[in-house]
Amino acid sequence: MRKHLSVLMVIARSTIYKILAMFILLVCAERLLFHFSLNSALASADAGLGMANLEALISSSRIAWVFAVCFVAMAVLLSKTGCEYGSKQGYMLKRLSVSERNVFVWQSIYNSFCFFMLWSVQTLLAYAFCKLYLAKVDPMLTSGQTIFLAFYRNSFLHSLLPLSEVSRWIRNILLLGCLGLAAAHFPYRQRRGKVGVTIIAMTSLSLVFFSRAIGSLGNDILIMILSIANAAGVLDNTFRGSADEEAEA
Amino acid sequence: MIEIRNVSKSYAGKKALTGINLTLPQGEIVGLFGENGAGKTTLIKCILGLLPYSGEITLSGEPITRKNIERLSFATSEHSFFPNLTPQVHREFYKEHFPNFIDKRFKGLMDFFELPMRKPLRAFSTGQKNQFEVILSLCQGADYILMDEPFAGNDVFNREDFYKVLLGILEPNETVLLSTHLIEEVSGFIGRAVLIRQGRIVGDSSTMELEESGRNLMDYVKQTYHYRGDRVGNALNEIRGEEGQI
Numbered sequence: 001m002r003k004h005l006s007v008l009m010v011i012a013r014s015t016i017y018k019i020l021a022m023f024i025l026l027v028c029a030e031r032l033l034f035h036f037s038l039n040s041a042l043a044s045a046d047a048g049l050g051m052a053n054l055e056a057l058i059s060s061s062r063i064a065w066v067f068a069v070c071f072v073a074m075a076v077l078l079s080k081t082g083c084e085y086g087s088k089q090g091y092m093l094k095r096l097s098v099s100e101r102n103v104f105v106w107q108s109i110y111n112s113f114c115f116f117m118l119w120s121v122q123t124l125l126a127y128a129f130c131k132l133y134l135a136k137v138d139p140m141l142t143s144g145q146t147i148f149l150a151f152y153r154n155s156f157l158h159s160l161l162p163l164s165e166v167s168r169w170i171r172n173i174l175l176l177g178c179l180g181l182a183a184a185h186f187p188y189r190q191r192r193g194k195v196g197v198t199i200i201a202m203t204s205l206s207l208v209f210f211s212r213a214i215g216s217l218g219n220d221i222l223i224m225i226l227s228i229a230n231a232a233g234v235l236d237n238t239f240r241g242s243a244d245e246e247a248e249a
Numbered sequence: 250m251i252e253i254r255n256v257s258k259s260y261a262g263k264k265a266l267t268g269i270n271l272t273l274p275q276g277e278i279v280g281l282f283g284e285n286g287a288g289k290t291t292l293i294k295c296i297l298g299l300l301p302y303s304g305e306i307t308l309s310g311e312p313i314t315r316k317n318i319e320r321l322s323f324a325t326s327e328h329s330f331f332p333n334l335t336p337q338v339h340r341e342f343y344k345e346h347f348p349n350f351i352d353k354r355f356k357g358l359m360d361f362f363e364l365p366m367r368k369p370l371r372a373f374s375t376g377q378k379n380q381f382e383v384i385l386s387l388c389q390g391a392d393y394i395l396m397d398e399p400f401a402g403n404d405v406f407n408r409e410d411f412y413k414v415l416l417g418i419l420e421p422n423e424t425v426l427l428s429t430h431l432i433e434e435v436s437g438f439i440g441r442a443v444l445i446r447q448g449r450i451v452g453d454s455s456t457m458e459l460e461e462s463g464r465n466l467m468d469y470v471k472q473t474y475h476y477r478g479d480r481v482g483n484a485l486n487e488i489r490g491e492e493g494q495i
Contacts, residue, residue, distance in 0.1 A: 091329035
């Protein structure tokens with residue numbers, strides 16, 4: 001088990017500091033954007049033009065765009081780990097007592113964890129912005145339900161934290177798992193001189209279909225089916241492929 | 250002992266190795282020589298199991314698998330380390346995966362070549378990367394150290410230092426298979442020369458046998474390859490003659 005954990009540590013050490021730096025940038029950029037939007041909304045309210053509600057403020061602050069950029073950056077960063085750019089790491093991996101298949105599994109788990117962390121940071125940050133909104137806005141314009149309603153009405157917030165919409169939770173969990181697998185599949189294929197396109201497909205799919213309004217069951221089911229199909233393709237390619245390689249060797 | 254029996258390998262129908270038979274007993278420093286595309290790298294990769302092949306390669310009578318692969322180490326000018334990580338992380342990783350890792354040797358060689366322990370390898374110069382690659386292979390604790398053009402990009406003084414260090418630190422049970430073009434540089438340091446040409450072994454001789462027959466390594470290589478020393482002179486004369494006529 002120690003050998004397996006040391007593989008996981010090597011994978012993590014290759015990216016963890018970059019990912020932490022990215023989280024700091026995400027927090028700073030979104031804080032700035034929300035700050036400007038909130039101040040502008042408060043100025044409008046002071047001028048008697050009315051106060052924007054929380055969900056409108058979240059949309060106008062464009063924090064979803066920052067999240068999208070970080071999401072793509074993370075997909076690129078994780079997919080590059082283990083690729084043979086400047087060094088043929090495959091030569092080392094093939095000489096370990098831990099099989100390359102297990103390396104793939106550990107990398108997938110780590111990748112999914114990183115995507116989960118990105119989701120957690122973004123959700124907490126969005127919640128913190130909501131609390132900030134409540135603290136700054138005239139209490140006459142808000143209620144105890146303001147945050148709760150924003151997470152139902154705003155597509156981005158609702159897709160981050162779908163509350164009681166079970167299909168969206170399942171979709172999100174499947175996306176996390178499949179993105180992890182796809183990001184690990186890219187270097188696995190690259191070490192064999194091939195291109196792993198699943199991560200490109202999954203990243204595009206997530207970007208286009210992530211923010212969806214409450215009740216978009218058809219959309220959720222479509223993403224679930226595509227995620228399962230992609231994950232099955234990746235697993236089949238990796239496990240059957242390495243079994244064939246071992247037989248050939 | 251590594252035994253290679255009737256090993257052949259093709260790339261897309263083109264023969265890279267044909268019926269290779271070779272034995273590598275423990276405790277030898279063997280030079281593997283050949284022109285570009287002769288099959289040196291392919292042979293080393295077949296030994297390591299990095300490429301599929303036909304024939305048989307055994308290590309102490311057993312096929313080379315994950316169970317005994319730790320007895321082989323590999324240094325290549327293509328590099329096989331993790332470029333985003335530091336030598337210190339590699340040291341910890343190797344200690345975990347290779348139980349015979351020689352930590353004292355690792356520290357000594359890192360100090361000798363003045364390589365930083367906590368700098369990511371991607372920030373090293375090509376020469377330093379080569380040095381680190383070789384250090385890892387020497388410290389893995391392997392019985393067989395396979396090196397494929399490990400010094401490509403290093404200066405002559407650096408290479409000289411490495412040959413001396415190698416001779417000084419190798420234990421009697423450690424075998425080195427060194428594939429290189431630098432025939433004259435390694436002639437005083439290897440114990441046996443294996444020549445490969447167009448995927449076939451065309452020469453295999455110990456340096457002692459060469460000395461006894463009054464030949465040096467370079468002569469042996471030239472003779473085996475039917476090298477015609479007068480070829481360049483004749484060509485130049487022809488070119489000059491043609492120019493004179495114009």
